[in-house]
Amino acid sequence: MNLKISESQLVKPQLIGKNLIIVVLFSIVGIQSCKYDVEEELYPSTPCETNAMSYQTDIVPILTNNGCISCHGDLATLDLNGYSDLKIYVDNEALLGSIKHRDGFRKMPDNQPKLDQCTIDKIESWIYDGALNN
Numbered sequence: 561m562n563l564k565i566s567e568s569q570l571v572k573p574q575l576i577g578k579n580l581i582i583v584v585l586f587s588i589v590g591i592q593s594c595k596y597d598v599e600e601e602l603y604p605s606t607p608c609e610t611n612a613m614s615y616q617t618d619i620v621p622i623l624t625n626n627g628c629i630s631c632h633g634d635l636a637t638l639d640l641n642g643y644s645d646l647k648i649y650v651d652n653e654a655l656l657g658s659i660k661h662r663d664g665f666r667k668m669p670d671n672q673p674k675l676d677q678c679t680i681d682k683i684e685s686w687i688y689d690g691a692l693n694n
């Protein structure tokens with residue numbers, strides 16, 4: 561952004577006071593940054609990649625990084641740690657039901673905000689491809 565303003569372009573400081581100039585300059589910076597935010601939302605720099613999801617390289621890190629495994633480790637009543645344990649909840653639809661906050665399922669992650677849409681899409685895509693142990 562080019563904010564070069566020469567002395568002569570500015571309204572005479574003695575007429576309107578320094579404070580107003582500062583307010584105006586900050587407003588310009590503010591408006592520019594708002595515009596930037598909106599553009600980022602409209603055109604995300606990293607599109608969501610959901611093709612050919614792998615249990616090992618995609619799904620396990622999602623479950624680990626979102627706290628699922630801390631609550632649903634090997635010792636929990638509902639164990640999501642390991643392919644065969646997780647597959648039970650794929651097959652009975654509780655995994656997708658809980659992360660998509662569907663009626664009849666307990667909303668997961670428990671007492672935390674819903675996973676972002678891209679993360680949900682990755683899990684759904686993996687399930688759609690047959691929930692392979694890949």
Ligand code: HEC
Pocket residue numbers: 623626627628629631632636637638640649654655656658659664665666667668669670675
């Ligand atoms: C703070 C602890 C906690 C976290 C984090 C958590 N869960 Fe749970 N989850 C629970 C509890 C408690 C239950 C109820 C069943 C039980 O006692 O194990 C549950 C239930 C479930 C169920 C069964 C839902 C149903 O209605 O049948 C699934 C599937 C599940 N969690 C998946 C996940 C996934 C996937 C994540 C990560 C995105 C996650 N959970 C994160 C505590 C947690």
